[in-house]
Amino acid sequence: MKIPEVRKNINGMSGYVPGEQPKGLSRIIKLNTNENPYPPSPEAKKALENFDWQRLNRYPDPVGQALREEIAAYHGVSPDMIICANGSDDILTIVSRCFIDPDHALACPDPTYSLYVSLASLQDAPCIRIPLLDGFELPDDFEEQAKGASIIMLARPNAPTGNLYPMERMERLCENFDGAVFIDEAYADFSENNCAEFVKKYPNVIISRTFSKSRSLAGLRFGYAIAQPELIAQLMKAKDSYNISMLTQAVALAVFRDHDYLAKTVQAVKDSREALAKGLQEAGFKTVPSETNFVFAMPPDGDGERFFRFLRTKNIIVRYFPGAVTGKYVRITVGLPEEMDALFDAVKEYLA
Ligand SMILES: Cc1ncc(COP(=O)(O)O)c(C=O)c1O
Numbered sequence: 603m604k605i606p607e608v609r610k611n612i613n614g615m616s617g618y619v620p621g622e623q624p625k626g627l628s629r630i631i632k633l634n635t636n637e638n639p640y641p642p643s644p645e646a647k648k649a650l651e652n653f654d655w656q657r658l659n660r661y662p663d664p665v666g667q668a669l670r671e672e673i674a675a676y677h678g679v680s681p682d683m684i685i686c687a688n689g690s691d692d693i694l695t696i697v698s699r700c701f702i703d704p705d706h707a708l709a710c711p712d713p714t715y716s717l718y719v720s721l722a723s724l725q726d727a728p729c730i731r732i733p734l735l736d737g738f739e740l741p742d743d744f745e746e747q748a749k750g751a752s753i754i755m756l757a758r759p760n761a762p763t764g765n766l767y768p769m770e771r772m773e774r775l776c777e778n779f780d781g782a783v784f785i786d787e788a789y790a791d792f793s794e795n796n797c798a799e800f801v802k803k804y805p806n807v808i809i810s811r812t813f814s815k816s817r818s819l820a821g822l823r824f825g826y827a828i829a830q831p832e833l834i835a836q837l838m839k840a841k842d843s844y845n846i847s848m849l850t851q852a853v854a855l856a857v858f859r860d861h862d863y864l865a866k867t868v869q870a871v872k873d874s875r876e877a878l879a880k881g882l883q884e885a886g887f888k889t890v891p892s893e894t895n896f897v898f899a900m901p902p903d904g905d906g907e908r909f910f911r912f913l914r915t916k917n918i919i920v921r922y923f924p925g926a927v928t929g930k931y932v933r934i935t936v937g938l939p940e941e942m943d944a945l946f947d948a949v950k951e952y953l954a
Pocket residue numbers: 635636688689690691692715757760761786788811812813814820824825
């Protein structure tokens with residue numbers, strides 16, 4: 603018997619490649635997947651200690667109602683405007699199941715979070731990739747170029763570039779586009795503004811958030827989306843029945859309530875981000891203004907790959923994205939102050 607054939611589009615695609623998670627972390631400075639360098643709120647520890655392990659024989663609440671209510675109150679919307687998921691990647695999968703197929707295209711900027719393109723391949727859907735302008739801004743005719751697509755997926759702030767498209771531009775896009783607009787706000791807590799309020803005005807908008815970045819819970823897997831109730835009801839049909847474990851629900855709820863810890867750690871990351879960008883600029887790097895927990899930086903020789911490889915020899919891992927434009931840069935996640943010191947020692951050596 604031979605291995606059965608999978609669908610043609612699956613066979614033909616290479617599959618999304620997540621950032622490397624190296625073993626032996628103690629020797630390595632890991633600045634490649636935009637995790638938070640700080641631990642999660644101590645409320646996570648309490649929630650784990652208080653968790654009754656014997657309850658694990660039962661299925662979890664399929665929709666995470668307690669979380670929906672808490673998150674809804676935070677955003678000033680009703681709980682039926684929230685869907686919870688196993689990280690925001692799960693939200694993206696749910697949304698792509700609902701909107702894209704061979705006759706319904708996805709449109710997204712280029713460069714952006716590369717999972718969007720992989721999701722289109724999984725759905726065997728066409729993907730319209732719209733190049734960003736210099737400075738990684740949206741072109742004026744973005745909606746025009748996206749015409750015919752069922753959904754636009756974009757990240758704001760964008761990844762891997764870190765910049766924030768202007769609010770008025772986003773508003774215009776949501777008004778003009780005749781389809782769904784998915785705004786991936788994975789990094790919104792680090793940015794000066796966000797589009798969460800759009801869901802109250804625009805029935806075509808879906809906003810997603812994650813606990814993986816600002817809330818230091820990448821390992822737990824929790825994310826959510828906000829949209830109008832009719833749209834959330836549709837998305838609910840496309841999720842796995844129990845997509846958030848009981849443990850995840852308990853920890854995510856406890857951490858979400860700790861607003862002070864969020865504010866404190868976000869500020870620390872933002873301060874380090876500014877110091878990182880400034881230090882790199884002083885060393886002759888070109889940096890993209892960042893509203894995230896990472897900096898997209900071009901070394902003075904314009905050779906992202908060479909710099910990436912050099913850093914590896916120093917046990918520092920950043921992210922390199924091959925490509926005519928992205929290949930000139932590396933993406934550096936904000937780390938602990940001592941990790942940033944080690945990075946700057948390596949930068950000095952590279953330039954010497
Ligand atoms: C733009 C963007 N969206 C979503 C994600 C995935 O987040 P999560 O851990 O919630 O699946 C990432 C992760 O790096 C990201 O950069």
